Amino acid sequence: xxxxxxxxxxxxxxxxxxxxxxxxxKSNTEDFFLANRSVGEMVFFLSIFATNMTAxxxxxxxxxxxxxxxxxxxxxxxxxxLVIPLTIFLIGTxxxxxxxxxxxxxxxxxxxxxxxxDAIGTVIxxxxxxxxxxxxxxxxxxxxxxxxxxxxxxxxAAPLIPYWLGCGVVAVVVTLxxxxxxxxxxVWVNILQTTLFLCFGxxxxxxxxxxxxxxxxxxxxxxxxxxxxxxxxxxxxxxxQAFWSYTLIPLSSIMFPHMAMxxxxxxxxxxxxxxxxxxxxxxxxxxxxxxxxxxxxVAALGKVADPDGILLLMLDKYAPVWLAGLLGAxxxxxxxGSDAHQVLALSTxxxxxxxxxxxxxxxxxxxxxxxxxxxxxILVTAAAYVIALELKAKQGIFEIAVRxxxxxxxxxxxxMLAALFWKRSTKWGALAAALFTAxxxxxxxxxxxxxxxxxxxxxxxxxKTALKLLFLNPRGDVSFWNGFMxxxxxxxxxxxxxxxxxxxxxxxxxxxxxxYFPGAESRRASRSAGxxxxxxxxxxxxxxxxx
Amino acid sequence: xKSFKPVLLTLLVVAVYVLHQDFWNWRRATxxxxxxxPIGLAYHAAYSILASxxxxxxxxxxxxxxxxxxxxxxxxxxxAQTH
Numbered sequence: 231x232x233x234x235x236x237x238x239x240x241x242x243x244x245x246x247x248x249x250x251x252x253x254x255x256k257s258n259t260e261d262f263f264l265a266n267r268s269v270g271e272m273v274f275f276l277s278i279f280a281t282n283m284t285a286x287x288x289x290x291x292x293x294x295x296x297x298x299x300x301x302x303x304x305x306x307x308x309x310x311x312l313v314i315p316l317t318i319f320l321i322g323t324x325x326x327x328x329x330x331x332x333x334x335x336x337x338x339x340x341x342x343x344x345x346x347x348d349a350i351g352t353v354i355x356x357x358x359x360x361x362x363x364x365x366x367x368x369x370x371x372x373x374x375x376x377x378x379x380x381x382x383x384x385x386x387a388a389p390l391i392p393y394w395l396g397c398g399v400v401a402v403v404v405t406l407x408x409x410x411x412x413x414x415x416x417v418w419v420n421i422l423q424t425t426l427f428l429c430f431g432x433x434x435x436x437x438x439x440x441x442x443x444x445x446x447x448x449x450x451x452x453x454x455x456x457x458x459x460x461x462x463x464x465x466x467x468x469x470x471q472a473f474w475s476y477t478l479i480p481l482s483s484i485m486f487p488h489m490a491m492x493x494x495x496x497x498x499x500x501x502x503x504x505x506x507x508x509x510x511x512x513x514x515x516x517x518x519x520x521x522x523x524x525x526x527x528v529a530a531l532g533k534v535a536d537p538d539g540i541l542l543l544m545l546d547k548y549a550p551v552w553l554a555g556l557l558g559a560x561x562x563x564x565x566x567g568s569d570a571h572q573v574l575a576l577s578t579x580x581x582x583x584x585x586x587x588x589x590x591x592x593x594x595x596x597x598x599x600x601x602x603x604x605x606x607x608i609l610v611t612a613a614a615y616v617i618a619l620e621l622k623a624k625q626g627i628f629e630i631a632v633r634x635x636x637x638x639x640x641x642x643x644x645x646m647l648a649a650l651f652w653k654r655s656t657k658w659g660a661l662a663a664a665l666f667t668a669x670x671x672x673x674x675x676x677x678x679x680x681x682x683x684x685x686x687x688x689x690x691x692x693x694k695t696a697l698k699l700l701f702l703n704p705r706g707d708v709s710f711w712n713g714f715m716x717x718x719x720x721x722x723x724x725x726x727x728x729x730x731x732x733x734x735x736x737x738x739x740x741x742x743x744x745x746y747f748p749g750a751e752s753r754r755a756s757r758s759a760g761x762x763x764x765x766x767x768x769x770x771x772x773x774x775x776x777x
Numbered sequence: 778x779k780s781f782k783p784v785l786l787t788l789l790v791v792a793v794y795v796l797h798q799d800f801w802n803w804r805r806a807t808x809x810x811x812x813x814x815p816i817g818l819a820y821h822a823a824y825s826i827l828a829s830x831x832x833x834x835x836x837x838x839x840x841x842x843x844x845x846x847x848x849x850x851x852x853x854x855x856x857a858q859t860h
Contacts, residue, residue: 300818308821309797312828316790319835327844446813454806454815463806463815474798499844503836510828518822522814 234381234390236555237562241403244419244566248407251415269492273417274501278492279512280420280567282314282483283427284369291517293538295524299462302524305476307517311510313480317643319506321484322493324650326502328746329494337490337646338583344649345657346742348587353664354645355583358487361635361671362572363614369569370618373400373562379539380558394619401615404566408573409604413495416570423563428512430560431519433553434545438523441548442530446522449529462525475715482639485646487579488571577606634671634678634716641667641720644728652732653747659732663724670720674708682706786839793831797824 269277284290295302325340334340338358342351377396382389391399407415439446453459461467483489496502520541527540534543545554581603585591591599645663648655677687683706688699703709708716737743802817810819 300815303818304821308824311825315832323841323844450813460806464804466804506832507829510825514822514825
């Protein structure tokens with residue numbers, strides 16, 4: 231009962247924070263969606279980190295470490311610790327400056343202006359929304375599952391909080407928080423959430439260390455000495471191709487609509503400084519204990535029915551009951567932190583990029599846009615809740631969708647890079663890259679669902695010397711070129727489409743290039759006209775694309 | 778020296794990225810760092826610290842100061858949205 235009380239208390243605090251943010255808010259979309267671009271340095275870091283941390287970071291990482299060993303940390307955590315801050319540094323800061331200067335609230339608005347084309351924005355909106363919705367649904371499903379697991383008292387036939395109620399509680403609290411508080415409420419809640427995640431790992435490790443007979447060293451030595459478990463302390467069963475492929479997945483982070491919105495919401499560009507330096511350390515603090523305890527679970531508990539619950543089992547055995555409550559709150563906050571940003575991002579995109587873009591604001595006014603956004607939040611969350619209940623047994627479908635969504639968002643990174651740094655890039659290049667990404671997503675999803683593990687789709691040659699170009703690996707994942715993940719052809723194919731599509735079509739107008747690359751046209755003109763020619767703009771504005 | 782800075786910083790980032798693929802630890806479980814951390818896990822924990830240091834170097838030597846000015850120059854922000 232204690233864990234449930236702790237979690238309910240936590241959920242009440244979240245709703246309360248949403249209420250305070252509501253009273254502080256103003257009735258305009260910039261305030262509701264971006265907290266009036268006033269998010270300070272530390273809050274920015276805590277919030278952007280919470281945006282990227284899902285329940286997978288706590289439960290999934292330890293479960294995967296239990297199955298595959300310590301390599302999970304290098305596979306998913308340390309590469310993110312480099313690539314995500316790098317993308318925030320290079321892309322996030324430029325998005326912030328463009329948002330400040332031109333008032334953008336979403337990536338789509340920027341793409342539309344940058345390439346002088348409404349349709350490209352609508353295509354990217356549709357693709358982003360399709361990839362984001364399953365992510366939202368699975369967050370609600372995760373929240374319901376965790377609440378049901380934690381509230382299941384030993385010996386009882388059913389959990390105190392059944393799955394449907396757990397999903398409902400998470401959906402209602404997230405909706406209330408976002409509905410009332412908008413971006414301001416969401417980032418305030420994120421402060422509490424990230425603090426909880428960061429404390430959780432250290433507390434869990436210290437508690438288990440004190441309670442575990444023989445200490446960590448003895449159990450790890452036993453794993454190393456046993457031929458059946460030694461692989462857990464190495465990466466001998468992890469293909470190097472897959473390990474490298476995973477370093478491309480974090481490119482997806484900056485392309486998530488909610489991440490771009492966070493970048494728009496910072497008060498000053500200096501807010502990014504602390505974030506990019508602290509981000510890898512925060513990943514270390516959360517992932518290292520979870521991965522280590524997952525591997526340790528093999529030695530301490532042996533075979534368990536549900537590896538994803540290994541942390542809960544470890545704490546159940548070695549930690550006091552209040553810590554289970556804290557763990558539950560940590561996991562629920564991980565679920566809700568990312569879910570809240572997804573809900574807010576979807577409603578922002580729909581309100582700004584579709585409703586307002588196609589004349590809604592002129593017709594109904596600014597205040598109505600916020601009401602419309604709130605109505606959209608309720609609608610989307612209700613739909614996600616119903617789907618989460620209906621498809622409980624088919625959770626795998628959404629896991630697949632989420633897995634491909636990461637590859638899909640990563641494959642859209644070349645579009646953003648071209649928009650920011652390549653003045654010759656065109657709408658046709660962007661459209662080619664977006665359509666290539668969409669086609670890959672559909673094709674790989676079809677293969678995943680209709681072919682069997684081990685099936686080879688394309689290969690060169692025959693027999694043992696054949697080069698497998700496209701196949702399903704023994705775990706059923708679509709793989710490319712003897713073991714690379716699908717993200718590899720998707721990212722490079724998207725980049726190629728962007729470049730080829732742009733070079734084959736007419737460049738954007740000089741006015742647009744001058745708007746986003748100030749001074750570029752005047753430099754070009756003075757080069758072609760010789761030194762006597764007067765430049766178009768003697769004092770060009772500072773450029774966004776300087777590195 | 779100024780023109781070398783972007784090259785050096787790019788090389789630093791590429792070197793750190795390459796160091797992620799630590800093939801030399803692939804099949805090694807030992808030594809156990811601090812008596813309990815397998816070498817592969819300890820390496821990547823240290824790698825996270827290296828990533829933080831790398832970002833610190835980029836912030837120090839390649840911070841895009843011009844963006845503050847760029848954001849304020851000739852603001853075309855839609856005023857109606859903030860009213």
